[in-house]
Amino acid sequence: MISTTVFALSTARGRGAIAVFRVSGPRAGAALERLTGLGAPAPRRAIRVEIREPATGEVLDDGLALWFPAPASYTGEDMAELHLHGGRATVEAVGLALGRIDGLVPAGPGDFTRRAFAAGKLDLTQVEAIADLIDAETEAQRRQARRQAGGALAELYESWRAALVGALAHLEAFIDFPDEDLPPEAEAAVAETIARLARDVAGHLADARRGERLRDGVAVAVLGPPNVGKSSLVNALARRDAAIVAAEAGTTRDAIEVHLDLGGLPATAIDTAGLREAAGEIEAEGIRRALARAEDADLRLVMLDARDPLPGAALARLIDGDALVALNKTDLRLSPPPASVAGRPAIALSVRTGDGLDALIARLTDAVAERTASGAAPVPTRLRHRLALESCLAALRRAAGQEIPELRAEDLRAAAAALGRLTGRVGVEDVLDAIFRDFCIGK
Numbered sequence: 001m002i003s004t005t006v007f008a009l010s011t012a013r014g015r016g017a018i019a020v021f022r023v024s025g026p027r028a029g030a031a032l033e034r035l036t037g038l039g040a041p042a043p044r045r046a047i048r049v050e051i052r053e054p055a056t057g058e059v060l061d062d063g064l065a066l067w068f069p070a071p072a073s074y075t076g077e078d079m080a081e082l083h084l085h086g087g088r089a090t091v092e093a094v095g096l097a098l099g100r101i102d103g104l105v106p107a108g109p110g111d112f113t114r115r116a117f118a119a120g121k122l123d124l125t126q127v128e129a130i131a132d133l134i135d136a137e138t139e140a141q142r143r144q145a146r147r148q149a150g151g152a153l154a155e156l157y158e159s160w161r162a163a164l165v166g167a168l169a170h171l172e173a174f175i176d177f178p179d180e181d182l183p184p185e186a187e188a189a190v191a192e193t194i195a196r197l198a199r200d201v202a203g204h205l206a207d208a209r210r211g212e213r214l215r216d217g218v219a220v221a222v223l224g225p226p227n228v229g230k231s232s233l234v235n236a237l238a239r240r241d242a243a244i245v246a247a248e249a250g251t252t253r254d255a256i257e258v259h260l261d262l263g264g265l266p267a268t269a270i271d272t273a274g275l276r277e278a279a280g281e282i283e284a285e286g287i288r289r290a291l292a293r294a295e296d297a298d299l300r301l302v303m304l305d306a307r308d309p310l311p312g313a314a315l316a317r318l319i320d321g322d323a324l325v326a327l328n329k330t331d332l333r334l335s336p337p338p339a340s341v342a343g344r345p346a347i348a349l350s351v352r353t354g355d356g357l358d359a360l361i362a363r364l365t366d367a368v369a370e371r372t373a374s375g376a377a378p379v380p381t382r383l384r385h386r387l388a389l390e391s392c393l394a395a396l397r398r399a400a401g402q403e404i405p406e407l408r409a410e411d412l413r414a415a416a417a418a419l420g421r422l423t424g425r426v427g428v429e430d431v432l433d434a435i436f437r438d439f440c441i442g443k
Helices: 026-035 089-098 111-118 126-136 139-149 154-175 184-205 209-214 231-238 281-296 313-318 357-370 383-400 405-423 430-438
Strands: 005-009 016-024 047-052 061-069 079-086 104-107 218-223 257-262 264-270 299-305 324-328 344-348
Touching: 005 026, 005 089, 005 111, 016 026, 016 089, 016 111, 026 047, 026 061, 026 079, 026 089, 026 111, 047 089, 047 184, 061 089, 089 104, 111 126, 111 430, 126 139, 126 154, 126 405, 126 430, 139 154, 139 209, 139 264, 154 344, 154 405, 184 383, 209 264, 209 299, 218 231, 218 281, 231 264, 231 357, 257 357, 264 357, 299 313, 299 357, 324 357, 344 357, 383 405
Parallel strands: 005 104, 218 264, 218 299, 299 324, 324 344
Antiparallel strands: 005 016, 016 079, 047 061, 061 079, 257 264
């Protein structure tokens, strides 16, 4: 058990109706008594209390106290909560009072959740899901994080690990007792388990990074020549003036990122410099960056002027089989624009009048949906997951080709250890700091 007792404000700082302080650790009950003059209340029942400065007895606020005794608490430790009025001065006074109690120290980012992990309340995939729930900006992100927090990924990975451990036990029986009359079908069952798990892990990895894209947002690079309306489109998608719009060509020099919610799906629209022969060193660098973002993006939206819809050589190379093509400024063209450009269907619109904008948003939403997680099966949501799974798959494939039982067993141990690192069963000390670094203080 962790010997220190930590406290933190668990609600957002600033003026608000209610603020909540959390205290967790062996001195949580003593801290509650020092602040309220009362013993620990009945578990998980809110009681009205006067919160006092321990040194002087001055009443700081009138609020509620809750008590969560170990192990039936979020952290697995004794834990107390104080619910008080959310004014800045009140929060500051109660925070100072907590800091003056012997044995209490301010919590760092993720300290409460880290204690829950140490107590076995959560595995690492659930810990990561809690961080994702806090950061979720769209409905689809919330659903994915909620499912992972419920243990969907952990259950899948633990079932694979259990199957590996069972296969390893059978294999080691053959190694340790070669003279025993062990059933020959057991060896065939080990081989079948290895082949099945390799297929399952490979299929799990072949998800086109859907879970990671849903967590991080699909990167959409908006490309096109200068003054075609890219910045105006990004502003229309964001419903605010995120990018500078001007008649002067070459206004956008650096990539501007704007987060979007497309029907509950997350995306990041990247407004890039217009692609043309650069007029100067700064614009040339902007064009270089635009081409680099185009290469890295999950989706390309190529925008052209409906009056001159032929893309230049640089743009034509970027219109692949997945790119979306939009022809803007149709309000300035006398005849209907072409239905396709470079073999891709073209969406006709006028950002200025709004004509065709809904059709473009619908196509963009469909394209983002195709690139994000869907279906009932849980998917990897972080690069850490993918790397561990790739390590597991490599070990399984080595095991399948091994003729020597001892070497096959060693590969199975490596595969099981890779799965154990996913949930935090083994060898995760080096990743804990990185996982908790971005957590909120108070969670």
